Amino acid sequence: MSDLSKIPIHTEKHAPEEARTNPLAGVFDELVRFAQSRSMYMLHYCTGCGAIELPPAMTSRFDMERLGIQPMVTPRQADILLVTGYVSVKTLKRIILTYEQMPSPKYVIGICSCTVNGGMYWQSYATAKKLSEYLPVDLYIAGCMPRPEAVIEGMRALMANIQSGETEPWKDYYQRYDYYLGNQQHLFGDNWQTPTDVIGQAQHYGLAGPETEGEHTRILQQYQQPLVAHKLRLK
C-alpha cells in the first residue's frame, strides 16, 4: 500500500452566490442553516438490514437526540431519508414516493455498501445497485453494516455540510429531474408515475432548470393519469 500521507487533499473554495446588501439577511440565513443542521428528523423507514444499527444509535447507548436527530414517522415531517441497505426494486418505488413527499430542504443518506454499488447482492436480480441514479444522495456511509458510531459520524458530516451551505442535492432533483426520471423509467417501465407533481413544484419554487424537462418527462406526461381514490379491493 502506497504511503497514505502522500495523497493530496483538495480544498475548493465556493464562490459566494451574490453579495446580499442587507447585512441582517446573512445573519438570518446563517440562523436558518444552523437550525436546519441542528434539528434533523430522520424518516422512520427501515429499507434494509442496516436499519438494525439505527435503534442502538437512537437509543440509550449512542443517543442521537444529543445532536438533535430524532426519528419521525411520516415523510411530511422528516428531513433525512436514511436508505439503510440494499434497495429491492419494490422498495425503491416506495423510497421515491416517500422522497418526493418530503418537504425540501431534504437530504438522503445511503447507509451500507449495498446502496453504493449493490454490495454483496451484486448479482441479485431483485435489488437496484446505484442509489444515486434514482435519487440525489448527499452522503454515503459505507460498511456492512456501518457501526452506530459511523452512522453518527456520517450525520455529523452532513450537519457540517448543511451549516456551511454546501450540500444541496435536493435542488438537483428538481433541476435534473429528467435524468432521474429516465433512470426510474428504465427500471420500472414507461408507465411509472408518482402522485407528486415534481415539475410543477420546481416551477413554483423557481428551481426549474434546462434539464428539468426532457424526453422522459414527455413520456411521463403521455402516460400520466389523474390519481383516483383507492377502491376497496380486499375480499
Next chain:
Amino acid sequence: MEIGKRIADIILMPIVAFVIGLFMVLMLRKIAAKLQRRVGPPFFQPLIDIIKFYSKTTQVSHGLLHDIGIIMAVGGYLAAESLLPVPGMDGLSDKGGIITLTYFLMIPSLGLALGVGQCANPNGSIGISRALTAMLAYDIPFVIVIFGVAWHYGTTDLSEMISLQQAQGWGAFEMPLLALAGLFALQGMMGKQPFEIYVAPAEIATGPMVEMGGKYMGGLFVMQCFQLYTAGVLYTTLFLGGGTHWLDFLIKIFAVVAIPMMIAFTFPRYRTEDMLRLMWKWPVLAGLLGIAFVMY
C-alpha cells in the same frame, strides 16, 4: 385598569407563555431522556426545531381548511393565554373568567379536526376522531372540577380565586378530591401516556400530525408549547394558589407539568374505550364526591 396596560398584557402574555412553553418542552424531553438513561436534547433544541420547520421551502397545503385549522389550533391557545393571570399581568382574566377559558380550550381540538379532515389521510381522520373522543373523556371530569372550584370560591374570576387562595390557603388542601380529579384530567388534556391514544405512532402513524409538514408542523410544535403552559398554569391557578411572584409561580407550574411527564414515560397507552372507562369512572367519582364535600 387602564387600557394601555391591558393591551401590553395581551401582547406580552402569549410571548411569555411561548418562552415558558419552550422550556417545558425541553423539560419533557429531558425527563424522558433521564428515565431512558441517556443524555437528551441540547438546551435550545425545542426552539431550533420550530425554526427548522418554519424554514422549510416546500409547504404542502391540502386546502383552505387545512390552513385555517392550524390557525385555529394556535389561536385558541393564544386567546386562552390572555385569560390566564400570571404574576404582574392579569390580561382579560377579570372579563373572561373560567367559563370562557373552558370554551377556548376546546377550540384547538376542533380546529385540528377541521384541518386534519381536509388532509384526507385515513390515519389523520382516525387520529382526530380519537382526539375528540379523548376530549369527551377528559372534559367530563374537567367540567366537574371547574364547577366544584367555582362553587367553592363563589366566583368564576381566576384572579379573584388566586387572591382568595392566598388569603385562605391552597385549593389543593381544601378540595383534595377535586385536585386529584384535576390531575387525571390534566394527564388526558396533555395527551400523554397512558392516555396518548390519538398520537399513537405504532397504530396510526401519529394520527392528526400525519399530513403536517413545514409550517403546519411548526404550528403544532408552537401549540404544544402553549398546551403545556396552559395546563400547568390552569392547575396552579385552581389548586396551588397561583403565584405571588415569578419565582414561586415558575416552580409551581414546572412541578405541575413534571408530574404527568414522569407518569407518561413509565406507562404504555390505553385503548380508546379503556380511557373512556377510566376517565368516566374514578376522576368523575372523585370529582362528584369532592363537589359533595364542597357543597356541604
Next chain:
Amino acid sequence: MTERELDTHLVTILRELESLEYRQTSPRRVRIDVTREALPGLLELLKGRASYVHLSAISCVDWIEDNEFELVYHLWSYESNHLVSAHTRIPRETARYISVYDLYKPAAFFERDIFEMFGVYFEGSPHMEKFILTEWDGPPPMRKDFDAEAYVQETFNWQSYHPDWLKELEEEGGGVAIRPEEVRR
C-alpha cells in the same frame, strides 16, 4: 409410547401404500420417495393416522437435466419426534400439481412461494397470485434456465471504480493503492 413403537407404526402405514420407497437416513429423519399420484394419499395417512401434523416446509428443486421438478414435503410429528421428507417429481413442462392446503394450512404459503419462484401451479391452493415478486414480470427467477447475472449486467449500471476525480488524484501520486481488478486477478 416410545419412539421405537411409533417407528413400527409408521412402517405399517407405509407398507399399506404401494409404489413408495422409504429409508431412514438418520435417527430422526425418514426419506420417502413416492409417485406424484400417491403423494396426497400418503400425506393424508401420515396426518390422520401417524400424528404428522406439522408441515415444516415444501421445497422445490429444479432438475433441469431430467426435465423435472422435485417437490419435497417435510413433515414433523410432535409425538414421535421424527421428520419425514416425502419426495416426488413432476414434469417440468406442465408444472402443475395438486395443493395440499386442505390438509395443511401452512402449505398455502409454500405453494405460493413455489408458484412465484418456479412457476409451478397448484390446483386448489387459495392464493395463486404474486406476493413477493409483485413488481417482477420476467420468468420465474429460481428456474435454472434464468441467468440472474446476465439479467443484472443487462439491467443495472455500476458505480465507476475509476472515476475522474480519482484519476486526477493519481496524476498527483495519490489514489487507491490496490486496484479492484488487480485483487481479483
Next chain:
Amino acid sequence: MRPENYQAQSHPPSNEYELFIGPNHPGIEGNYAFKLKLHGDVVLAGKADGGYLHRGFEKLMEGRLWIQNIALVPRICVPDPVPMEVTYSMAVEDLCGLEVPERAQWLRVLQLELSRIAAHLFTFGGHAATTGMYTTSYWGIADRDLILDLFEALTGGRVYHIFNIPGGTRRDVPPGFLEQVSQTLDYLESRLPDYDNLLFTNQVFITRAKDVGAMTQEQALEWGVTGPNLRATGLAFDVRRDDPYLVYEQLEFDVPTEAAGDAWARAMVRRAELKQSFRILRQVIERLPSIGGPVRAPIPNPLAWNVPAGETYARVESSKGELAYYAVSNGGDKPYRVHVRGPSSMHAVQVLEWLAEGARLEDVAQIMFSLDACPPEVDR
C-alpha cells in the same frame, strides 16, 4: 400550493375503509406492509404484502461457492443471525459427513444462546414500543448492545459475525472472554427486576396485551406456529430438546410454557426463555474450559470443495421458532439448491393475517411484534 395531482372523488357512504400499514410505518417490524379493511376500529380482513426485502438469496447461493455462502446466510434474519450460520453449516457438514469437534459445538451453543438473548431483548423492546412504552424499548436495545459487544470481542463483528463455518468455528475464544460473558450475564440478570417493574407487572400493559391475538393449541398446530409462540399456547416443544443438535442433550434447561396463547403469554414465554438462556450459558462457561481439542475439523480446499451429492434438512430452534435449511448438492462446488424455511414465513404472513381478522386496529402492531415476525425471513 397543492403539489399533488390528487382529485377528490365522491363515494357512496360506507363505514368500511381500507388502511395501509407499512412499509413505512413504525408499527411494522422491518420493511413489510399490511393492508387492512376496517369497520370502525375492527379489522374485517388483513392482507400481508411482502417482497420489499427480497434479494433472491436462494438464487444467489446457487451462484456462489459453499464456503462463500457463509457470508450470505446471516443476512436472512438480521436480529438473530447466528442460527442462520449454524444451520447452514450443519447442513453442509451433514452432506459431507464432517464430524464437528466438541469444542466447536460448545462454542456454537454459546453464540446461539447469546444471539437468542439479544433477539429477545430486541423483541421485548419492540413489543413495548407498539403499546407506547418507549422506555422499555430504549433499555432493551441498550442492554442488547452489551451482547453485541461480546460478539465483537469474540468474532470482530457486531451484527454479522461469519464465525461459524462448515467444520467448526473460525477461531477459539479470546482470553478473558468467558469472564466477560459471565459479568454481562450478571448485569442482565440484575436488570430483569427493572423490566418486571416497568413492563411485565405494569397493569396498563397487562390490560393491553391480555386476550390480544389469542390462539388455542389446536389452532396453533393447524397454522404451523412454532417456537415461543407455540409454547405460549401450552405445548412444551423445543427443537433443542426434542430434535437435539450440537450438545444440547448434555445441557440442562427447561422448556417454559404459558397457557393463554395471547400476546401477554408470548411476552412471558420470552421472558422465561431469557432465564433459561442465562442458565445454559452459565453451564457453557463452566464446561468450556475443560473441553480441549481443535475448534475446526480439517476441510478440503474451500475454493475447490466438491460437496458429495445428496440432500439434507437441517433444523434448529432460533429465537423466533423453527428454522430449517434444505440443502441439495449435485456433487459440485456450489449448492444445487438451498431452501430456507424461516419461522416468520408462517408467523408474518398467514398467522398474522388470521389473527388480525377481528382484532382491533390498536392491536395489529402489537400482534405482529408479539409474534416476533421477521420480514427478511419471509422475503429472503
